[in-house]
Amino acid sequence: MKKTPSSLLQITGLxxxxxxxxxxxxxxxxxxxxxxxxxxxxxxxGTSGSGKTTFLxxxxxxxxxxxxxxxxNGVRVSDYSESQRDGFRAQNIGFIxxxxxxxxxxxxxxxxxxxxxxxxxxxxxxxVSLLERVGLGDRLHHRPHQLSTGQQQRVAVARALANQPKxxxxxxxxxxxDAKNALAALALIRESCRESGAALLLVxxxxxxxxxxxxxxxxxxxxxxxxxxxxx
Amino acid sequence: MNLxxxxxxxxxxxxxxxxxxxxxxxxxxxxxxxxxxxxxxSQAAFTxxxxxxxxxxxxxGSKLQLVLNSIFHLEASPGNVEWRDFLYIxxxxxxxxxxxxxxxxxxxxWRIVGTTPDLFDESEYAPRKKFELCAGGKWFDPLxxxxxxxxxxxxxxxxxxxxxxxxxxxxIFDEHKQHAETYVVVGLLKPSNTPADKxxxxxxxxxxRMSGHxxxxxxxxxxVLVKLKASSALAGFQLDTFYNKQGDRxxxxxxxxxxxxxxxxxxxxxxxxxxxxxxxxxLVAASSILASIYNSMNERRRELAILRALGARRATVFAVIIxxxxxxxxxxxxxxxxxxxxxxxxxxxxxRAQTGVVLDPFAFDPVMLWEPAVFIALGALAGVIPAxxxxxxxxxxxxxxxx
Numbered sequence: 001m002k003k004t005p006s007s008l009l010q011i012t013g014l015x016x017x018x019x020x021x022x023x024x025x026x027x028x029x030x031x032x033x034x035x036x037x038x039x040x041x042x043x044x045x046g047t048s049g050s051g052k053t054t055f056l057x058x059x060x061x062x063x064x065x066x067x068x069x070x071x072x073n074g075v076r077v078s079d080y081s082e083s084q085r086d087g088f089r090a091q092n093i094g095f096i097x098x099x100x101x102x103x104x105x106x107x108x109x110x111x112x113x114x115x116x117x118x119x120x121x122x123x124x125x126x127x128v129s130l131l132e133r134v135g136l137g138d139r140l141h142h143r144p145h146q147l148s149t150g151q152q153q154r155v156a157v158a159r160a161l162a163n164q165p166k167x168x169x170x171x172x173x174x175x176x177x178d179a180k181n182a183l184a185a186l187a188l189i190r191e192s193c194r195e196s197g198a199a200l201l202l203v204x205x206x207x208x209x210x211x212x213x214x215x216x217x218x219x220x221x222x223x224x225x226x227x228x229x230x231x232x
Numbered sequence: 233m234n235l236x237x238x239x240x241x242x243x244x245x246x247x248x249x250x251x252x253x254x255x256x257x258x259x260x261x262x263x264x265x266x267x268x269x270x271x272x273x274s275q276a277a278f279t280x281x282x283x284x285x286x287x288x289x290x291x292x293g294s295k296l297q298l299v300l301n302s303i304f305h306l307e308a309s310p311g312n313v314e315w316r317d318f319l320y321i322x323x324x325x326x327x328x329x330x331x332x333x334x335x336x337x338x339x340x341x342w343r344i345v346g347t348t349p350d351l352f353d354e355s356e357y358a359p360r361k362k363f364e365l366c367a368g369g370k371w372f373d374p375l376x377x378x379x380x381x382x383x384x385x386x387x388x389x390x391x392x393x394x395x396x397x398x399x400x401x402x403x404i405f406d407e408h409k410q411h412a413e414t415y416v417v418v419g420l421l422k423p424s425n426t427p428a429d430k431x432x433x434x435x436x437x438x439x440x441r442m443s444g445h446x447x448x449x450x451x452x453x454x455x456v457l458v459k460l461k462a463s464s465a466l467a468g469f470q471l472d473t474f475y476n477k478q479g480d481r482x483x484x485x486x487x488x489x490x491x492x493x494x495x496x497x498x499x500x501x502x503x504x505x506x507x508x509x510x511x512x513x514x515l516v517a518a519s520s521i522l523a524s525i526y527n528s529m530n531e532r533r534r535e536l537a538i539l540r541a542l543g544a545r546r547a548t549v550f551a552v553i554i555x556x557x558x559x560x561x562x563x564x565x566x567x568x569x570x571x572x573x574x575x576x577x578x579x580x581x582x583x584r585a586q587t588g589v590v591l592d593p594f595a596f597d598p599v600m601l602w603e604p605a606v607f608i609a610l611g612a613l614a615g616v617i618p619a620x621x622x623x624x625x626x627x628x629x630x631x632x633x634x635x
Binding site: 053054057060063082083091093095097103105110118 | 234238241242244245534535538539540541542543544545546547548627628631632
């Protein structure tokens with residue numbers, strides 16, 4: 001596949017399977033080809049259990065693929081050791097989860113500082129600035145349980161952008177929000193990524209969310225694995 | 233924020249558990265420090281205290297009993313020494329000073345000891361240190377019923393100069409055994425931090441001729457405190473041979489420090505048991521760190537997975553748990569010094585009251601350096617198992633809530 005100058009992510013022959021409860025192994029991800037340009041915003045549509053989260057975890061280096069290559073900015077990160085993948089993630093990836101995954105014992109400010117800690121280093125000034133940008137400048141020292149779900153997701157957005165990532169991965173980011181908060185969060189995520197120049201890869205099964213994106217791809221079209229059993 | 237910040241926030245989040253665990257470490261640490269310091273200081277004090285004398289001459293019997301009775305004013309006298317025996321050793325050319333003492337009476341349980349003014353005029357209870365009187369006092373006149381009271385006894389009995397008292401017969405207080413004689417307190421000793429502080433000193437003849445005492449004992453003393461001339465180890469050896477091997481009436485306890493060291497050798501097992509118990513308590517405390525952190529790992533798996541998802545390496549979460557365990561132990565060690573201060577003060581006061589030997593609770597002991605280091609290392613070691621669990625946390629599986 002020819003690599004375009006603006007390509008951020010290029011995936012070829014990516015495969016991942018897990019042990020099945022009844023024995024054997026079940027292939028969850030089998031993506032022959034996928035690419036994402038720098039600064040692009042792409043939504044992947046797919047039902048629950050279709051392997052979207054596993055796909056994002058492979059891109060982020062949380063999981064190691066069994067086969068295939070992942071090129072990030074032209075660098076073959078799929079060959080990285082686990083420790084290198086941790087460093088890659090800390091430097092380049094911002095993660096937004098459906099369940100926010102904020103640390104409950106930490107304040108909003110500390111949660112955002114955590115997003116920088118393992119990458120370029122924690123900067124309080126930048127963390128405060130990010131929280132102000134998502135409208136939580138007056139909630140710096142609140143704990144997550146003292147915030148509404150919409151506010152918690154905004155903290156998660158600020159944390160995802162804290163390390164100045166080149167790619168933000170959003171896994172059903174509006175799944176726990178009501179319609180009004182979902183649209184607000186989505187607008188915030190898209191706007192923040194655009195401002196910071198980060199590409200956005202969002203997965204969702206919500207048609208309303210998908211409707212906000214110009215570029216939507218069906219994950220079932222990308223992922224050739226449909227609960228396929230593989231040889232152990 | 234850095235690694236220390238992560239540890240601090242984790243401790244803050246599990247503050248109650250951390251404090252309870254640190255308290256158990258503190259108890260263990262305080263106990264170990266106390267046992268150790270009491271052991272080393274009391275051994276040094278008891279083998280070092282000799283009242284400025286090299287030996288004790290007494291009735292045939294146990295050297296240890298003789299030393300305890302004459303120097304530490306504990307135990308009963310093993311018997312009496314005839315006055316001619318006192319004169320004989322006093323005139324020995326190798327003896328610099330011989331001071332007779334007589335015991336057998338008390339005042340409300342505080343021992344009354346008869347002696348001669350030589351004890352105060354001639355002897356030094358420690359190098360270049362003589363007994364001194366508090367302002368307004370004087371030494372007793374050997375021909376009068378006068379008393380000089382040790383500082384600790386005076387404090388406990390609330391005796392002051394001019395006070396009068398009647399001695400009681402025996403070494404144990406019995407209100408029905410009061411002597412008729414009245415003694416006047418004419419002086420109070422300044423604290424010497426020796427067993428002399430817990431004694432009421434009266435003239436030798438006062439004990440010898442006290443009403444109700446056996447008249448036959450009027451020419452006897454309980455023991456003779458002996459100071460040999462400088463560099464006369466040979467003299468001590470000769471007197472030891474003369475009294476202990478060639479004679480069969482008297483015992484020459486020499487040197488005093490060795491007699492006491494033999495006591496500590498005999499009770500060494502007790503000391504080892506105490507130390508072993510303290511170490512076992514330390515192990516239990518370390519185990520409590522392990523249990524406390526290990527039990528919290530289930531609820532912390534998601535937290536650790538989030539940290540990993542944000543880019544933390546396995547080694548980082550491993551280090552956080554180890555540092556957390558070491559920090560709990562470190563906090564416990566700091567608190568242990570507070571517990572030590574309380575325990576050692578109480579124990580030192582009891583030892584002072586019982587023996588007159590004064591411990592210095594706040595004197596430096598090497599255990600105060602190595603014990604914290606060992607405890608923190610033990611704590612870190614206790615953190616290894618939960619740290620391995622943290623190290624192995626499956627990130628992808630634990631990023632979603634368990635419920």
